[in-house]
Amino acid sequence: MTLKHVSFLTRDLRATLAFYEGLGGVTEKDMLTHEGHRRGVIRLGDGKLQFFQIEAEGPQTHPHWAEHIAIHVGGLRELLPRLKAAGVTVTRDLQPSPGGRDMAFVLDPDGRQVELLESGL
Missing domain, CATH: 3.30.720.110 (Signal recognition particle alu RNA binding heterodimer, srp9/1)
Known part of the structure; x- marks a missing residue:
């Protein structure tokens, strides 16, 4: 068993990716998924962080798996x-x-x- 990634929600994907790039991370993905979710993946050494953008305003609904x-x-x-x-x-x-x-x-x-x-x- 090995860790693949840890996934979090973010209100501003571009700012989040830029923050982790500033720490030495490398953006591997910045995309819209086929379900319509904005998704970013940052590689930090051997590990990855994944982020799904949520609405900044309004109800905070997101897929249960995000x-x-x-x-x-x-x-x-x-x-x-x-x-x-x-x-x-x-x-x-x-x-x-x-x-x-x-x-x-x-x-x-x-x-x-x-x-x-x-x-x-």
Whole structure:
């Protein structure tokens, strides 16, 4: 298992990316997702931070998965049924990720979203 990224919400994606670039980070993505969300990814050494822009004004609605921890795991198709049997809450069942790998979202004991992404190793 390895950490893929940690994902946060931001009100100003460009300012957030510029801040982390000023700390030595490198912007890998600054894009609009196919669901219509502004998304940025900054590489900091071996790790990544991912940000989704939310509205500065108005109701603070965002996808339930926007803030999450992403972890590469091996054998996700076998792991997910074991997690379900152990009572772990699955918030997004097994499906292909945008990159084509198996992925699922579960909740940790404190209710944080955890993206499980097949490592392919």
